Amino acid sequence: EAQVTQNPRYLITVTGKKLTVTCSQNMNHEYMSWYRQDPGLGLRQIYYSMNVEVTDKGDVPEGYKVSRKEKRNFPLILESPSPNQTSLYFCASSPLDRGVPDTQYFGPGTRLTVL
Amino acid sequence: QKEVEQDPGPLSVPEGAIVSLNCTYSNSAFQYFMWYRQYSRKGPELLMYTYSSGNKEDGRFTAQVDKSSKYISLFIRDSQPSDSATYLCASSSNTGKLIFGQGTTLQAKP
Numbered sequence: 001e002a003q004v005t006q007n008p009r010y011l012i013t014v015t016g017k018k019l020t021v022t023c024s025q026n027m028n029h030e031y032m033s034w035y036r037q038d039p040g041l042g043l044r045q046i047y048y049s050m051n052v053e054v055t056d057k058g059d060v061p062e063g064y065k066v067s068r069k070e071k072r073n074f075p076l077i078l079e080s081p082s083p084n085q086t087s088l089y090f091c092a093s094s095p096l097d098r099g100v101p102d103t104q105y106f107g108p109g110t111r112l113t114v115l
Numbered sequence: 116q117k118e119v120e121q122d123p124g125p126l127s128v129p130e131g132a133i134v135s136l137n138c139t140y141s142n143s144a145f146q147y148f149m150w151y152r153q154y155s156r157k158g159p160e161l162l163m164y165t166y167s168s169g170n171k172e173d174g175r176f177t178a179q180v181d182k183s184s185k186y187i188s189l190f191i192r193d194s195q196p197s198d199s200a201t202y203l204c205a206s207s208s209n210t211g212k213l214i215f216g217q218g219t220t221l222q223a224k225p
Contacts, residue, residue: 004158031211040123042217043159043203050211058212090158099209100147106158 002027004107006091012113013081021076021110023091031094031101032074033058034066036087037109043090049074050096081114088112118142119206121216130225134191138204138216141185145206145214148180150189153201153218162202163189194223 004025013019025032033048035058045058049068063085065077074093078085089110094101121138128134136150146167151159163178165171171178179188187204204216 033211033213035215040217042121043205043215045213045215048211048213056211059214092158099211100207101211101213102147102149102164103161104151104159104213106160109156109158 004091004093004105006107006110008110009108010111012115014115015082016080019078019081021089023074023076023107024072025093026072027093027105028071029093030096032068033092033101033104034074034076035090035092036060037090038087046076083114086112086114116141118214119204119216121204121219123217123219125220125222127222127224128194130194130196130223132194134194134221136189136202136219136221138187139185140187140206142206142208144208146209147207148178148187149205150178151203151205153203159203196223196225198223
């Protein structure tokens with residue numbers, strides 16, 4: 001089954017404790033991206049990757065890191081989480097059409113709480 | 116000012132109504148426009164994708180882009196209770212950076 005998987009689905013942690021949220025896709029998509037979703041603010045892009053070893057900042061990259069060592073995986077790293085990073089996080093992957101991710105497939109989401 | 120603005124609603128309509136959802140954007144470089152639907156506790160799913168100006172129709176859904184006024188619309192004909200969801204517009208130039216609107220919550224009541 002074609003899908004984007006994220007782990008963990010739920011995470012409660014404390015300020016400053018490094019964490020990684022994994023994202024994996026089995027559709028051989030070039031493009032992958034991370035978003036956070038907050039009430040009243042909609043979906044905001046954190047980082048995206050157009051291909052292996054190519055990553056770029058989205059709208060809200062501060063406090064996050066990513067890596068794209070393999071095509072299928074795109075982990076999101078919070079080196080020192082803070083309470084304002086409490087949010088619902090989505091990973092997405094897409095084929096590229098004329099360099100644009102035209103059909104993003106989203107994962108199920110990771111609900112993160114930072115105390 | 117956000118690059119993509121969307122009225123969050125909520126919008127409540129009777130079953131069978133025609134629904135109009137709208138967004139405005141400010142970046143003239145945007146050429147690609149998308150509409151996503153998100154059910155509660157789920158990830159967004161793509162509904163419509165359009166390039167540049169014009170209309171695109173898919174079943175009961177029609178997406179419309181007016182680049183002269185920087186206006187994006189999604190029309191839903193014969194709305195059904197199953198259309199109750201949050202609808203998100205998104206725009207992009209020819210990069211991988213996507214800007215989403217805040218989302219509009221729609222409730223189609225039987």
